[in-house]
Amino acid sequence: NGTDGHMLALAAVGSGIAVGVASEAWAGWTVFVRIPKTGSTSMARLFEAVLPAKSDCPQTVLSCESEAAAGPRCADRGEVFGPNGSCGSLPAPRTVARSPPHMTMTDVTALLGRNVAVLTVVREPRARVVSEFEFARVWAKYERDRLVQAWDWNYWVALCGELTLENWLRCPSAQPGVLSRQTRMLSTDEPRLASARRTLQRARWFGVLERIADAMPWLQAALRLPDLPAFPFAHAAVRIVVRNTTSADVPPDLRPLINRTQADDIRLYAFASRLLDARLAALRGT
Numbered sequence: 001n002g003t004d005g006h007m008l009a010l011a012a013v014g015s016g017i018a019v020g021v022a023s024e025a026w027a028g029w030t031v032f033v034r035i036p037k038t039g040s041t042s043m044a045r046l047f048e049a050v051l052p053a054k055s056d057c058p059q060t061v062l063s064c065e066s067e068a069a070a071g072p073r074c075a076d077r078g079e080v081f082g083p084n085g086s087c088g089s090l091p092a093p094r095t096v097a098r099s100p101p102h103m104t105m106t107d108v109t110a111l112l113g114r115n116v117a118v119l120t121v122v123r124e125p126r127a128r129v130v131s132e133f134e135f136a137r138v139w140a141k142y143e144r145d146r147l148v149q150a151w152d153w154n155y156w157v158a159l160c161g162e163l164t165l166e167n168w169l170r171c172p173s174a175q176p177g178v179l180s181r182q183t184r185m186l187s188t189d190e191p192r193l194a195s196a197r198r199t200l201q202r203a204r205w206f207g208v209l210e211r212i213a214d215a216m217p218w219l220q221a222a223l224r225l226p227d228l229p230a231f232p233f234a235h236a237a238v239r240i241v242v243r244n245t246t247s248a249d250v251p252p253d254l255r256p257l258i259n260r261t262q263a264d265d266i267r268l269y270a271f272a273s274r275l276l277d278a279r280l281a282a283l284r285g286t
Helices: 040-050 105-112 125-140 165-170 172-178 181-186 192-202 209-222 236-241 252-261 263-284
Strands: 029-033 094-096 117-122 147-150 153-156 205-208
Touching (some): 029 040, 029 105, 105 192, 117 181, 117 209, 125 165, 125 252, 125 263, 165 172, 165 252, 181 192, 181 263, 205 263, 209 263, 252 263
Parallel strands (some): 117 205
């Protein structure tokens, strides 16, 4: 059935991309891998509107931001997802999607194994990394120039200098936010780019932020929903303090540096765009 997004046969297309999504073997957990600055807050609001709260593992129990699942802040998560845990005992269909923390695929597989249904969104890498810097720059106002901390990285002004885009891109302690974050968060093995591509190939659904409307029919089919709210939702807090950046906002003199730091993400984004085209063609039956 061309509209049943959960069960398409694997096939090869001319670009070498595998077409199709996983089967009902994924029914255990559906997880939104929420990559910072990819429109993920708007997507989480959409999932809040369409996914049942009674089956969702809330962020209040998952207080971990893109850290290894074995890290000190995540040590009790295995118990949370155990058979008698607050999330492990949820009724099906179980999700971590309505308001998830920024967990990596490494976090997800450590907690739930590899047999999970992944939902995610990717964004043009140059725009995404500049947007993450803009977000951090706003937070710096509240840190008195001592330490900027966002998600899974720190920026030590004493070591890296005044918080500028170039200094942030070069700052060693900020590299988790700088170096091809999307590839890192979507991978579980080395080489990371190949692993992240496999994650997208196996995903129940993914979107490309710049083409998010194109991906909505696939999401509707994948989640078997009669309809979907419009995207994007208003994101007032971020819209006020952090403007919507695009690749055109990248300063010309920093483009070579940004291209180097985003090398894997640039390749992953191109792959995701081609794969999305293949998914939508399969959904239409063309």
